[in-house]
Amino acid sequence: MEKILDFKIKGRDFINAGESTSKMKNYFKKIGISSKIIKRILVASYEAELNVVAHADSGVMEIFVDEDKIVVTVEDEGPGIEDIDRAMQEGFSTASDEVREMGFGAGMGLPNIKRNSDDLEIESEVNKGTRVKMVFNVS
Amino acid sequence: MSEKEYIHTVTINKKRCIGCTRCLRVCPTKALRIRNGKAIILQDRCIDCGECIRVCPQKAIYSKIDDLDIINNYKHKLLVYSSVLIGQFKKYKNFKKILNLMSYLGFDEIVGVDIGALIISDVIRSFLKHNRDKTYITTNCPAVVRLIQVKYPSLIDNMLPFKNMMDVAGEYLKKEYMKKNQVKEKNIGLFYLSPCPSKAQAVYQPEGEVKRIFDGVFSMEEVYNNLRYIMEKKDIHLDKDIELENVTESSLKWSTLGDVDSQFKDFTSLRIDGIDNVIEFLEEIEEGDFKEIDLVDMYSCQNGCVGGVFTNENPFVCEHRIRHIASSFPDSVDEIPPICEGDYCSLSKPLKPRPVEPIDKNMSNAVKKMKEIEEVFKKLPKLNCSICGSPTCYNLAEDIVLNEDVSIYDCPVVLRRNLRNMAKDLFEMAGRIDPIEEKKDKE
Missing domain, CATH: 3.30.70.20 (Alpha-Beta Plaits)
Structure with missing residues (x-):
């Protein structure tokens, strides 16, 4: 598995969340990934990034190439997810009012990530942090 | 690809x-x-x-486009002109005088592209009523269509599946003329008077079409020069009454200024002009839809088609004149010209993406090359001065890795740094005394 890109994520910085998206997009276009798969990777990664922005102080996103797969990991030192199964349900949200007022936190984040990735692993420990690993088949 | x-x-x-x-x-x-x-x-x-x-x-x-005299190769000569033309004249604010003047160019029938706007706007309205799933993009500016094909292939499905207004106007004029005069298609030469190279290119290679619609295209510069020359002649008459039944204020404004709001009042529509603004918007659409926007009308040129490369008048002045002329026309017509014999508004075949080739067809090779490019890029000054012959330092890095003729020494900053280091080495080397000579001195 070879790392190709990495980004630091800053909590509560909604405006700059998404800058990584355009960098990833340009990179994927150049290495010849089809636009449909790029869109799925971007949607899932953006949601994962936003989860960090909305809940944690900081985090890291890393993108890897593994033969014919793209792997995106997003790791934070945030509050953690108490009940992952519940968080996977559409509409479930713990977002604060501040976050909801900005048009985020509708409870579609994790379901959206699941829908757009080919494989998803979530490890989380309350008060420690969360690690999301998304796998996309590109061939 | x-x-x-x-x-x-x-x-x-x-x-x-x-x-x-x-x-x-x-x-x-x-x-x-x-x-x-x-x-x-x-x-x-x-x-x-x-x-x-x-x-x-x-x-x-x-x-590189056609000369006006090619019209003589055809028995019947028809012209669709970009309505931007009517804003190019200082003393001819009267639309009918301009049309009279154009009748001296030698065409049998002339219509403005605004007739295409009138017809297609109705088709687009009924399409949008049933399709509110995404932000749709008009096909009016061929440079935008090709930009999407080349750089934003994922947005192909956001393009309206209809011809641009110039092609609709062309199809309409030809069909009407054939019906009215009982003429065979092969005897007709259909031409377009273009405000820009992008539309001229679309005449030679229309996207989403199986064959060409126009037989030739002229630049507005050339036709303007011709018209000015005709104006100097003494025996011209510009007061002949010409019936203008299919011209509306909104179709005239949309076809020249991209004034999309006036044509699509029941929808949320935006005009975006200037290629940098277009690119910024496409990037954003690609990263997430603007669900509240139904339609975007995009133009590569600043101010829309009045800012076309072949126009000679200041685009703001031209816009003012066109607004003035347009205001003398009714807001709508009782009956939109019939879409005769079949559907000529839809594209003949779906638009296809034409992405730039990936840097390597094999993904792991491509990743290797991306690493090399990054390594080279680190050594470059990031001034984007273009003196090396590539537009930006990143482009130079790409060109070095992907093209054997290009070297990092094409960068003047890197070259100078290297020369300076070499000179330092040379100076130091030259300052050393030859060990053999030293021995001789001691003796």
Whole structure:
């Protein structure tokens, strides 16, 4: 598995969340990934990034190439997810009012990530942090 | 990846080009390079927007299109003119006088592209009523269509599946003329009077069509010169009454100024003009839809088609004149001209993406090359001065890795740094005394 890109994520910085998206997009276009798969990777990664922005102080996103797969990991030192199964349900949200007022936190984040990735692993420990690993088949 | 050769009208006159790099810096798709002192066009990237023509101080870049006298090859000569033309004249604010003047050009029938706007707007309205799932993009500006094909292939499905207004106007004029005069298609020459190279290119190679609609295309510059010449003649009469039944204020404004709001009042629509603004918006749409926007009308040129490269009048003044002329027409017509015999508004075949080739077909090789490019890029000064002949330092890094003719020493900053280091070494080396001579001195 070879790392190709990495980004630091800053909590509560909604405006700059998404800058990584355009960098990833340009990179994927150049290495010849089809636009449909790029869109799925971007949607899932953006949601994962936003989860960090909305809940944690900081985090890291890393993108890897593994033969014919793209792997995106997003790791934070945030509050953690108490009940992952519940968080996977559409509409479930713990977002604060501040976050909801900005048009985020509708409870579609994790379901959206699941829908757009080919494989998803979530490890989380309350008060420690969360690690999301998304796998996309590109061939 | 392209299924057929890309035809371009944008051409470089090598005798005039001095390799000044001005064009490199404005090209939105980074399709230009200076090699051996002259500009060259990377064919798969060029979208014929004409920004390079606009800025070239040597007038070394031009658009290769038809001369007006080719109309004589046809028995029946029809012209669709970009309605931007009516804003080009100082003393002819009266629309009918301009049309009278144009009748001296030698065509049998002339219509403005606004007739296409009138017809297609109705078709688009009924389409949008049933399709509110995404932000749709108009096909009016061929440079935008090609930009999406080349750089934003994921947005192909956001394009309206309809012809642009100039093609609709052309189909309408031809069908009407054939019906009215009982003429066979092969005897008709259908021409377009274009405000820009991008639309001229679309005449030669219409996207989403199986065959050409127009038989030729002229630049507004050339026709303007001809009309000015005719105006100087003594025996012209400009007061003949001409019936204008299918002209409306909104179709005139939409076809010239991209005034999309006036045509689509029941929808949320935006006009976006200027290629940089278009690119910014496409990037954003690609990363997430603007669900509240139904329709975007995009134009490569600032101010829309009045800012076309072939126009000679200041676009703001031109816009003012057109608004003035348009206000004398009714807001709508009782009956939209019939869409006769079949559906000629839809594209004949779906638009296809034409993405620039990936840097390597094998993904792991491509990743390796991306690493190399990053390594080279780190060594470059990031001034984006273009003196090396590539538009930006990143483009130079790509060109070095992917093209064997290009070297890192093409960068003047790197070259100077290296020369300085070499000179330091030389100085130090030269300062050492030859050990053999030293021995001799001691003896």
